[in-house]
Amino acid sequence: MSVVPLQQGTSQPDEIDRLVAERRPGYGLVRAFYHDPAIYQRDMERVFFRHWHCIAHESIIPNPGDFELFNLGDEAVILTRAADGAVHAMLNVCRHRGAEVCTKQKGNAKMFVCPYHAWTYSNDGSLRAARLMPKDFDRAEHGLKKLNVRVASGLVFVSFAEKPLDFDPIEQALRASAGQYGWGEAKVAHRKMYSFEANWKLAVENYVECYHCGPAHPEYSQTHALEKPKEMIAELNAAMEERTCALGVSIVSGNRWQNSAQGQEAIDTFRYALYEGVASGSKDGKLVAPPMGRFTESDGGVTSIHLGGTTFLVCYPDHGMIYRFVPRGPNACDMELIWLVRGDAVEGQDYDLEKLTWLWTVTTEEDKKIIEHTARGVRSHFFVPGPIAPMEYNELRYIDWYLEEISRA
Template sequence: MLAPELSQDSTKGDCIDQLIAAHKPGHGLARPFYTDPDIYERDLERVFRRHWHCVAHESVIPKPNDFEVFKMASEQVIVTRHADGTIHAILNVCRHRGAEVCTRDKGNARVFVCPYHAWSYGNDGSLKAARLMPKDFKREDHGLKALHVRVVEGLIFISFAENPLDFSEVENLLHATCGQYGWGQAKVAHRRSYPVDANWKLAVENYVECYHCGPAHPEYSQTHALEQPLHMIEALNAAMEERTCALGIEVGCGDHWQTSANGKETIHAFRYALYDGVKTGSQDGSPLSTLMGRFTDFDGGVTSIHLGGTSFLVCYPDHGMIYRFIPKGPETCEMELIWLVNGEAEEGRDYDLARLTWLWTVTTDEDKAIIEHTSRGVRSHYFVPGPIAPMEQNELRYINWYLDEISRAS
């Protein structure tokens, strides 16, 4: 039996709703969810523009008037640090004729001047000057579109929604997790972006499950016990928590993975062990950098955080990882990796960049290949999604969450 397709005799919305209704529980998504332009547009409307996204660590704009432009789907967002230290997120769209007002990827600027007609905006988005406009023109009504911003433990989050989802549970859990690892005092050591020829959901689904870790990631699987079924690592996890408590640290966990129906953002934080003798996520398990936050020794564990549908965090005692998944089109996306270290650490003295980045570079190179293999496969007219394995429980939960999100207009 072939996978269901979008019918040609109904409205676009009806077709998508019929496809959602036809989804077989416990199975993967049908081909159109990864290829159809109309579903992609609904993804942008009901997932991308509804939820919060982590765009960066604030250390990328350390000085007053620093800025960086982030390209997400069809949007360009200028993230700025105002002269008073506050962080703003504004759309790179002139309020006159729509031209890009900022033509550099990053820099330092108090004012952005549109290259088309020279309207000038402060780096908080306020319109400062609009040449030759009539006397009754009100500058205060024509500032750049501002997005909602939250900064928690050094992480910058933005929301495109007019009325964003409640962020309080996310904020509390980030304090209990990233806060213990000192992310508020961290800095970015390295960033790398991966263009991927696949729908963004294929990339996220791959990230959230470790059923593939054994076959696809031999390097990761030598040090991380998550590649084993949960019941097989319970003893390792118990020993990890004992070591963490002995250090006087309580790293929070919490499962607030929920749909937006109740007006709250979703987050899930959990911990898992490294194999005995492994201290951190390195090639041989040995330390990579100076310890962070409240850690005075290695506890042999990892804290993993999934939030908002596109942002994922990994905490080790000596470094951290931010994973960003960015839709680019119906069958293209981007993965950005951001490596964090202690804010006082110096490259060449406290860490070697090649060693720091080795594991997750190797792993992500492998992920990109396997995601693109999958993308080519699901384009087949004969592709039928199979059942989700027990070790893919996070993928199953993600799929169910996603289907609920795109089922609801608000």
């Protein structure tokens, strides 16, 4: 059960609602959405505290007692695996005076002892000891505040909402997509955190559109057909689907991108082709790790999954990518990249880490420059957003969805 309330912000609702109402259909967002602290606070309340967020692949805490800390805005979350193998997520806030009870980034521990007054918590969040408290003190009522947590196809999701959005359709969609690539049995090969001096929405908007791929990402564009308009790659996509079927693999696509008004989470699964002769997202277009899941070889395609506004997944036949977008304030955010490989793959034997990570390292370094250029540009008091291009259809959808979310109390 989640016990994290939505906090009241310092926003002026009438002004924010006016900006939403005045936004010109088919155009981008005005300056205030990328800088105003009041809008950022509403983002936290109505996007980040309402939706599900993937924070990790469960393979990072394989053993009982393993834990790791994660941050989302001002909130710090302890992710643990208990003695019974269950995964828990709780706030790193002592129930006595609020001190951080977990003081290391990651490790293995049966207990967390608050450094202030030594209240002691099990790694499932329950309070085990509270020194010198009265006899009628109820330890059961003072465990660490827990978040809703679900594990699907190896991915760990958390929700801060008191009543979380329905997760079952998400689990089913992931089983029919990432699950076919063996993500539930995968492991993390590498992780890297990028910090952007930009509002989190600028980072997400950049990720969801490929209008910029041709001019900004020459390496990506040599191998990925998504850098072209959909109608120009229809034949390539059809040939990809034929190869997928020939391998006996069925990847279920589906667009369920929706606002949360009916208690549902947003998810969209879609597929696109690599260029002819390209097997994976790599420098030379060849596989960089052993095939995963139901794949015995490459089908020359990619499965992409957009989920809940902050989580984005990329599935290749031989490796996977998780993108996590994390706010740090009105003008700063982080993006974590997580590379997955088959669970039994051995670095240096089955894959070369540099080759595995090359494409998305190069691409993200290019994205960081673009995003921060844009962040500096939209600070101008004279900035006026232009029309969204046809190839930016996912960005337009994302902006419309975002405005619907922050308009819902």
